[in-house]
Amino acid sequence: MSKFTEDAKLLLEYIGGKDNIKAVTHCVTRMRFVLIDEKKADEKKIESLKSAKGTFTQAGQFQVIIGNEVSEFYNEFTKIAGIDGVSKDAVKAAAKSNQTFVQKLMANLAEIFTPLIPALICGGLILGFRSVIGDIKLVEDGTKTLVETSQFFAGLYSFLWLIGEAIFHFLPVGIVWSITRKMGTTQILGIILGLTLVSPQLLNAYNMAPGTVPPVWDFGFVQIEMVGYQAQVIPAILAAFILVYLEKFWRRITPDYISMIIVPLFSLIPAVILAHTVVGPIGWAIGSFIANAVYAGLTSSFGWLFAGVFGFFYAPLVITGLHHMTNAIDLQLMSQFNGTILWPMVALSNIAQGSAVLAMIFLQRKNERAKQINVPACISCYLGVTEPALFGVNLKYGFPFICGLVGSCIAAMISVSSGVMASSIGVGGIPGILSIKPQFMFMFFIAMIVAFCIPFILTTVVGKKKLTSEDVSGVDIKQAEFTETENIDSEENKLDTVAENFQAPITGITKKLSDIEDKGFASGAMGEGFAIEMQDGKVVAPFSGEVMVCFPTGHAYGLKSNDGKEILIHIGMDTVELDGKGFDVKVQAGQKIKQGDVLVNVDIDYVKSQGKSLVTPIVFTDGRKVELLQENVAVKAGDENIIKL
Template identity: 30%
Template sequence: MDHSRVAADVLKGVGGEENVKSVVHCMTRLRFAIRDDAKIDKAAVKAIPGVITTAEAGGQYQVVIGNEVPEVYAELGKISGLVAGTQTTTVDPDEPKKNLFNRFISMIAALFTPLLWALAGTGLLKAFLSAAATFGWIATDTSTYLVLNALSDAFINFLPMALAITAARYFKASEWTSFAIAGALVYPTITPLVGAEGLTFFGIPFTMVSYVSSVIPIILIVWLQSYAEKFLYAKLHSSVRRFLTPMIVVLIAVPLVFVVVGPISALLSGWLGEGIGWIFANVPWLGGAIMGGLWQVFVIFGLHWGFVPLFTLEFQATGQILLIGPVFAAVLAQSAAVAGVWVRTRDKKLKSLAAPATLSGFLAGITEPAIYGINLPLKRPFIFGIIGGALGGAIIAIGGVFSTAFVVPSGLALPALFGNGNMVFLGLGLVAAIVVSFLLTVILGFKDPVDEDAPAAVANNDLEVRSPLDGTAVGLSEVSDPVFAGGVLGKGAAVLPSSGAVYAPFDGVVAAAFPTGHAIGLRHADGAEVLIHIGVDTVKLNGQHFSMKVESGQAVTAGQLLIEFDVDAIKAAGYDVTTPVIITNAELYPEITSQVTGPISHGEPLYLAKSVEAVALAK
């Protein structure tokens, strides 16, 4: 489907943007609130390639698209001003119920997703450039190297500025004000102040830490910015608030980071560094395990800067750096974990991202694409990387391995460790870090996200769809919505629920968990896609009386609770709760047989979806 063409043609068919009051979308259709029905060219809209059919109900003109309605809706937003602010919610209503760690990971994933390919591409370029310099293919004192180094290093160096934009969109703050704040954090005259003494701001002493490549400070300050802007817009007069708001926000936010975040970060970093330095002096294997296991965690929160003075002092006093050896294990372990994702995942997008992330991690020690784009959002690979890094770091520390130079830990920087300490323990530590992280990721696995662009798998077997609800099974023709009743969106059956719970009808993956909780799409391993739509037009309830218990991309097992809803409240609001359960990719499952009617409990067979092969053989 050409989503942009469909969006343009539909908008033209409904009379143009000026004839539309608002537009939202549910699981399968665009729902227009129209100013003048007479301006709609209904025949033209129905004839648009990609439009399944149209319907008129509840004062809305509904254009049925099917599974690709979110993409068409997004394109509609690009060519009109209708989309912004009209969708009821973009937040998972179950989000507040997640624990703090899961909410943090979800936020990081959302903020980094738009940046991943740039991170992966420049990280890979950095890896190749490092390899070229290591093997003498390019001299580091040439202008060519300087240009290539800037190309490969700039994005990660100014990462806070990129995060300012994604964080502003996430927290609904002004993007360019956030950009201005981030720019101040990495401004050329500010970065040389890192570590300087006697710094004050209007007499208030502060410690400058490096915000280059940092993550948490800019996210935290943009979050606070979003609240400050709402307050100022409410209090300032309309004639001045558009320029006074960003001025006041920047004037407060940037010094707040320097005076509060910087010193706190420096204090915590210093305590952490000194504590681990003491452990290294007394229990080296434990220090190695902490450095190897938690180094990437320190990096995420900006606490790793506390170790730089220790590295420097140790090198100045002894000409060697013991603490940096286990960090090699940390970097290679996370790289090995993402390599495990590369090998195991069946998701095309994830595999194509994991490939350059693996290479840039192993070769150049650039782990940001791996951590923020893959390991941390998937959770388990990040944990496996911590386990492998801790084991490898402990072994390396026991061997007394040290570096003779201040280097960025990576595969190409390993020569800095050669001949320094017990090389057998170095080899064992690195092998342990890589092998353990890789094998844990490949063997124990992770929840593979759904690749929405992947073509549906060819179904080889008939699929028994079990009832997702308790109630009464009825034919699809008894659904009051003609789009469902006519089988336009797919074949199947319906259930009139007697209780408010939806359960998984088979083992599969959540292909779409709609934010309003009224519908869910599941994908079976054989390729079957099933839509469970609770009631008719219940999207208008905007999530009221519904509670989604799973999220998109999550693997589910037969009988697992998916949604809870209040049957009586929905009926009292005037909605039909008859729930269609349909196969939406009829090209793979063209026939429905053995359909059950009458009383039914969840988990009992509802109908049998015949695969295209079975139908062909029958003929």
């Protein structure tokens, strides 16, 4: 009988029995289940098991953290359950069936835009500031802007374009890069494709005057218009997937010795051609249809009803990038009615989404990691740039986005039914009130209050039910309580306070464990530690001792020092999916090691090309207290004094 027999039997019972398991596998630290009905899994009872260090659900998988001995536990569990385990890829595929179409769509969007969030936040704040100093008449009795009266602000306004507007102008480059990274294809080809969509050689379609005939590339039998897709999302996404699947096709059928020539050439050129002849025109056709529908709705006798529809769907338009088309509609309305009733709704939508983020700031006030995204995203949104709030916060959780749409819908109906009109296109968000005609400012202020209150209240109420303890505080309370209990009786750990013996196993940049993406490690459920973002492929032993665990795929190692320290080195994130490719393993389980011995050589270029993160957790699985002395600093393999034990 295995030492895990009893816990394995109980886990099978607590998880809902054999009939509730669609698929099961394990990685280096945890069991990964795809369950038919996740509600049948009793998390409290599972976490009460001696072998279990915590649970969480991610991407349709119910995961139970076991630790270094997970492979032994897994073997006993599958034996008792009478089921066969499957590969991790098979589990991921099965997990997708637990997600709705909307969940899959949102998950894919989130994966595309997550790497872009820092740039979006930065660009949003800068563009908001530029709008304040360049578009709002703040001086000389409200007749001039700061830019018009100060050379300093004029120069600053012009200079900040490099950082702010450029981020959104060249957004297709980031999108195509992110998709190639996600799909594991050649990222530099993605960057080049993105640049062909925004090249200075191309006209900016948003700045083209009506009736402008763009120049063309003339091939004799066909012509292609030289029009760019600056700030567009849909054309960039479609073009990226064309490139990805072309590259995968050619890589599959091309012999290795000529792949360096054939694959890039026959992937990139057709992708660029299709992007400018098929994807772009389709995107603009969609945009034109929406623009005409908006104009017709606003000018009809049912304008107030259309306002509710527009208020609800404007934020989703931002996701597609088609919201830029509203500028043309605004200009038409200004020409016809000496003002626009559309722009106030845009400003109200920004406020509503910002207020949903404000509620998330309130709900996650104890979550330091969440605040780093929530606070700047909220500020940016209130200043009129919603992308950081949408992609960084509201779409991530789902319900804040919907609550924002409801608030925007009601506020828009109040605005249009009251005849609120802006004299011109101005600053979105809170400063938008300054572009409202004076006689309508009071009613717009009332609409603003609605856009503030409804999303904030709805998001707060729903969030208290939806958010987990980890979402709220950044740490899974149940796991933290377990870890604290496990550490109380370890007097031996208190005596070992010497850090000089421990050396960095990797060359790279240090990170706090709590800041990494993987919930299982970041929560501290596996133990305390730190992480290093690998910059060199050599991984060495941080102390002398023994290799306790050497995972078959070469991406994870459990080590025990001669004086009893136990650590887990997990190279990168989701690198188990590489199935050992890129890992030249130099040790095996049970082998004695000396400090500085090479454990594995990692082909970091290959790992990056597969879209995997090289952030590597180093976790003390024996329950020791660990303090990272300096984060975000460069260390070399063999350096000492990087942690305090």
